[in-house]
Amino acid sequence: MRFPFALTKKIASHIIKHKLRKTPKFAMVLQLEPLHTCNLTCTGCGRIREYSTSLKDMVPLEQCLQAAIECDAPMVSICGGEPLIYPKIEELIAGLLEQGRVLYICTNGMFMRKKMRDYLAAIYSPALEPKLKKLLDGKLITDKEAEVIRKSDDAAKKKVVIRPTQWMYWNVHVDGLEFTHDLIVEREGVFKECVEAIKMAKICGYQVATNTTVYRETDVAEIEDMFKYLSSLEVDGHTISPGYDYDAAKKDMVSRLGKDPKQFFLTRDMTRQKFAKIQDWGKAFTIFGTPVYQEFLAGKRELTCTAWAIPTYNVKGWKAPCYLMTDGHYAGYQEMLTKVQWEKYGVVNGVARDPRCEHCMVHCGYDPSGALGTNYQSGDNWKNFKYNFGAKPKPYPSSPELAKRAFNGATIGKGHLAEAKAIINSPAAGARGAFSHKEEEHNHNGTAHEAHVGSHCGTGDTSERDELLAKIKDVKKAE
Numbered sequence: 001m002r003f004p005f006a007l008t009k010k011i012a013s014h015i016i017k018h019k020l021r022k023t024p025k026f027a028m029v030l031q032l033e034p035l036h037t038c039n040l041t042c043t044g045c046g047r048i049r050e051y052s053t054s055l056k057d058m059v060p061l062e063q064c065l066q067a068a069i070e071c072d073a074p075m076v077s078i079c080g081g082e083p084l085i086y087p088k089i090e091e092l093i094a095g096l097l098e099q100g101r102v103l104y105i106c107t108n109g110m111f112m113r114k115k116m117r118d119y120l121a122a123i124y125s126p127a128l129e130p131k132l133k134k135l136l137d138g139k140l141i142t143d144k145e146a147e148v149i150r151k152s153d154d155a156a157k158k159k160v161v162i163r164p165t166q167w168m169y170w171n172v173h174v175d176g177l178e179f180t181h182d183l184i185v186e187r188e189g190v191f192k193e194c195v196e197a198i199k200m201a202k203i204c205g206y207q208v209a210t211n212t213t214v215y216r217e218t219d220v221a222e223i224e225d226m227f228k229y230l231s232s233l234e235v236d237g238h239t240i241s242p243g244y245d246y247d248a249a250k251k252d253m254v255s256r257l258g259k260d261p262k263q264f265f266l267t268r269d270m271t272r273q274k275f276a277k278i279q280d281w282g283k284a285f286t287i288f289g290t291p292v293y294q295e296f297l298a299g300k301r302e303l304t305c306t307a308w309a310i311p312t313y314n315v316k317g318w319k320a321p322c323y324l325m326t327d328g329h330y331a332g333y334q335e336m337l338t339k340v341q342w343e344k345y346g347v348v349n350g351v352a353r354d355p356r357c358e359h360c361m362v363h364c365g366y367d368p369s370g371a372l373g374t375n376y377q378s379g380d381n382w383k384n385f386k387y388n389f390g391a392k393p394k395p396y397p398s399s400p401e402l403a404k405r406a407f408n409g410a411t412i413g414k415g416h417l418a419e420a421k422a423i424i425n426s427p428a429a430g431a432r433g434a435f436s437h438k439e440e441e442h443n444h445n446g447t448a449h450e451a452h453v454g455s456h457c458g459t460g461d462t463s464e465r466d467e468l469l470a471k472i473k474d475v476k477k478a479e
């Protein structure tokens, strides 16, 4: 089966229950942001911008658990910020699992190995030695770390840890191969760390997914190569979504000065071009997301936004109307469902009900529409059934050539940030440096960019990433 049976059954039962009860709106995935603090400062990150004044705030553990009970989504995506910084992350995961939720821990990957070492220390017995040897051989832990695991004391054994289970996925943020990813996250070595964390997770028995956002300037061939490489690591699934941000100033330039929207936005047409091969990817790789949503991305059908099905809860409350756009925060999920005028959002038959929604095709608005049967077409249920219950694509064969293509940055001496910044900020690469304007645009007043893209941790200003990716392309061409 493409996805674990128990998981598919849980989600299907939730939908059937609400369909039978005729519940008009209900939650499928809770995007839980216990904090917005992060150890990275990625180019164009939406969360560290929008919530800059509350970066130090955290949602108390009990409140997080209560939010999950309140909306009762069968799946919870713990995002942020970097959720592994949340001091009670282990307790949060344990509590949500106890509630019977399917969990996705959306992470930039930097603290995963530490958390997995804690787990190994908690369960250590000599029987674990073959596993430790594998990790040591793969240079995924050091000799010193192995010793700490072996000598774990009572406190380490009693610690609440993140254990592998069929109900949980690590969901690692990867936006390209090494050169591109490290530049986007603005730190050398992050891609390598993600890969090592993925390898360690697989050896330790965890399920691992990845999360990728496609921008206007994303090189689709690179994304395909990235899927091949990640699949060769036996990653269990991939979420991929177009990035989207709405900028009133740019929109104004388009309408007043007759500029081409393509210059500024990942328009729907462009998204469809980028995702032209999504259905082939869905066959070759374990892509999360319904085949109906894949048809929508490929331009083969229309869908209506069901943002209420993927609500976001964070330090300010329930964020409405969606993960991307903030028109308000509410104290309760039901209150948000009742008070938000949902009919004002989304695109229906090609007409945007809110101008900010015009080009949006992001998964947090439209993927649930595919599962919920909004815009149902005959045969959709069968398609979804066939996709979920069909054979899981085989891992892509690993090869030194594939690994060489993946590690095309710092590992081979390219992409050292200082060097990369120098090249990208050089006059030849454009007058405006991709890195130089970061601070200037971080005004955090919430007005400069009215909508934010929905990657795992809210990349917000897609134009910053597009500018960066365009320059990467120029650099590659010049090589």
Ligand code: SF4
Binding pocket: 038, 039, 040, 041, 042, 045, 046, 047, 048, 080, 081, 082, 108, 185, 456, 457, 458, 459
């Ligand atoms: S995009 Fe995610 S990983 Fe990057 S700074 Fe923002 S919250 Fe952190």
Ligand code: SF4
Binding pocket: 305, 306, 307, 321, 322, 323, 324, 325, 345, 346, 347, 356, 357, 360, 361, 362, 364, 365, 366, 451
């Ligand atoms: S921005 Fe996208 S997800 Fe949000 S309400 Fe509009 S169409 Fe829906």
